[in-house]
Amino acid sequence: MTCTLENHRAELEALLAPVFASLDTDVLSVLSPEACDRVLSEDVYARLPIPAFTNSQMDGYAARSSDLTHAAPGSPVALPLGVTAAAGDPQITLAAGTVSPVMTGAMIPDGADTVIPVEESVAGRFPELVRAHQGTPTGHAQFTAPSEPGRFIRLAGVDLEAGALVAKAGTRLTPTMIAALISSGVRDVPVRRALKVAVCTTGDELSDGGLSQGQIPDSNSPMLSAWLRRYQVQVRTLQLPDDPQRFALAIDALQEQVDLILTVGGISAGAYEVVRQALAPVGGSFHHVALQPGGPQGFAKLPHAAVLCFPGNPVSALLSAELFLAPLLRKLNALPEPVAQHYPLAADITSPKHKHQVRRAVIREGQVEILDPGSHLVHDLACADALVHIPVGLSELSAGTQIETWSMNV
Numbered sequence: 001m002t003c004t005l006e007n008h009r010a011e012l013e014a015l016l017a018p019v020f021a022s023l024d025t026d027v028l029s030v031l032s033p034e035a036c037d038r039v040l041s042e043d044v045y046a047r048l049p050i051p052a053f054t055n056s057q058m059d060g061y062a063a064r065s066s067d068l069t070h071a072a073p074g075s076p077v078a079l080p081l082g083v084t085a086a087a088g089d090p091q092i093t094l095a096a097g098t099v100s101p102v103m104t105g106a107m108i109p110d111g112a113d114t115v116i117p118v119e120e121s122v123a124g125r126f127p128e129l130v131r132a133h134q135g136t137p138t139g140h141a142q143f144t145a146p147s148e149p150g151r152f153i154r155l156a157g158v159d160l161e162a163g164a165l166v167a168k169a170g171t172r173l174t175p176t177m178i179a180a181l182i183s184s185g186v187r188d189v190p191v192r193r194a195l196k197v198a199v200c201t202t203g204d205e206l207s208d209g210g211l212s213q214g215q216i217p218d219s220n221s222p223m224l225s226a227w228l229r230r231y232q233v234q235v236r237t238l239q240l241p242d243d244p245q246r247f248a249l250a251i252d253a254l255q256e257q258v259d260l261i262l263t264v265g266g267i268s269a270g271a272y273e274v275v276r277q278a279l280a281p282v283g284g285s286f287h288h289v290a291l292q293p294g295g296p297q298g299f300a301k302l303p304h305a306a307v308l309c310f311p312g313n314p315v316s317a318l319l320s321a322e323l324f325l326a327p328l329l330r331k332l333n334a335l336p337e338p339v340a341q342h343y344p345l346a347a348d349i350t351s352p353k354h355k356h357q358v359r360r361a362v363i364r365e366g367q368v369e370i371l372d373p374g375s376h377l378v379h380d381l382a383c384a385d386a387l388v389h390i391p392v393g394l395s396e397l398s399a400g401t402q403i404e405t406w407s408m409n410v
């Protein structure tokens with residue numbers, strides 16, 4: 001039976017929706033290397049305001065604005081120096097009629113309401129500075145202009161108040177969100193547990209070390225594992241037996257350990273299609289999608305896990321992941337949808353009229369060069385930088401036609 005790309009997508013979305021919904025919560029430190037790109041499973045509120053305290057935006061002098069009201073170029077105001085406030089010091093108090101040197105990020109002294117950058121003082125630089133534990137400073141600083149209240153002062157909580165929502169459930173932990181969480185006093189966060197996927201290959205041609213005649217390296221497992229890990233998936237890979245009964249037993253045991261089983265190969269019209277032979281009797285659905293490459297597709301819903309069955313040709317396997325799994329994993333991980341870019345075709349192309357064709361391409365000198373459609377061309381696949389979709393109904397496109405291209409291999 002042939003099915004459309006859209007129908008197959010909808011079937012997989014329905015299959016995986018309950019799997020994704022059942023992912024519970026893990027608690028993770030935002031400082032852990034695994035935190036980036038995980039998704040919050042609950043709203044998170046600030047424990048501290050951002051900024052945590054009112055502090056200086058400039059290296060300069062903390063003052064009372066009322067002490068400088070009459071400062072002018074012809075009549076500078078000289079104020080005695082108080083102790084210096086450096087970033088990291090506890091708050092000092094500004095005695096009436098004095099100024100305190102203050103560094104960027106230091107707590108604004110109690111009593112100060114303005115900061116004059118050091119280069120605006122008459123000397124233009126700091127004199128010898130005395131910290132709170134070092135004794136009593138001497139000397140003065142002179143100013144030739146008033147400084148309004150609040151100038152160069154960063155108020156506590158101006159970015160986010162304590163108790164306010166930092167990020168709602170479903171937010172992805174970007175590097176910047178990690179900074180916001182840690183700044184708001186949040187270290188441990190509830191994140192959605194990572195999806196557990198088993199990538200299962202079959203086929204006597206796959207080498208388990210050396211290569212005997214007729215054998216090839218298993219390139220699908222490492223390719224799909226690496227691809228899945230980019231979506232925060234916990235992956236394990238297995239080579240399952242080619243015998244349908246033993247395969248079924250292995251899948252049965254595996255379904256208790258993972259959320260999703262991804263099989264690759266063994267589903268088309270051959271005599272030894274172990275995946276199809278083992279899963280069709282337990283409700284697996286196998287059909288031909290009007291798609292090239294990636295036509296043969298299957299899926300099954302087992303009691304404890306979902307199974308997606310991708311075709312074995314490496315290009316078909318990868319494009320199946322890009323077309324069917326990536327949109328769902330992007331949604332799960334709150335990742336943005338990719339944006340298409342338009343380029344003219346470098347040469348005429350043809351496409352089977354009744355299939356949705358996906359072609360690999362390279363963008364060279366502002367034009368799209370379409371690559372060979374062979375679904376066994378692993379090296380070509382690695383060199384492609386774009387995908388081009390040619391929908392059902394279109395069979396010929398001439399050179400110069402503007403087409404949508406989607407980035408790949410980034």
Ligand SMILES: Nc1nc2c(c(=O)[nH]1)N[C@H]1C(S)=C(S)[C@@H](COP(=O)(O)OP(=O)(O)OC[C@H]3O[C@@H](n4cnc5c(N)ncnc54)[C@H](O)[C@@H]3O)O[C@H]1N2
Pocket residue numbers: 201202203205206216217218219220221264265266267268269270273293294295296310311312313314316375
């Ligand atoms: N009579 C027909 N034959 C085929 C049809 C068809 O409609 N009628 N469809 C072709 C298409 S299209 C595809 S795609 C493949 C899909 O076949 P399977 O999913 O059953 O995959 P296999 O036969 O097991 O393998 C296909 C191909 O891929 C290589 N392979 C498999 N696993 C790996 C791996 N882990 N790493 C690297 N390469 C792998 C395998 O050696 C085969 O060359 O069927 C066509 N045939």
Ligand code: MOO
Pocket residue numbers: 291292293294295296311313315316375
């Ligand atoms: O669908 Mo197969 O994927 O054309 O090679």
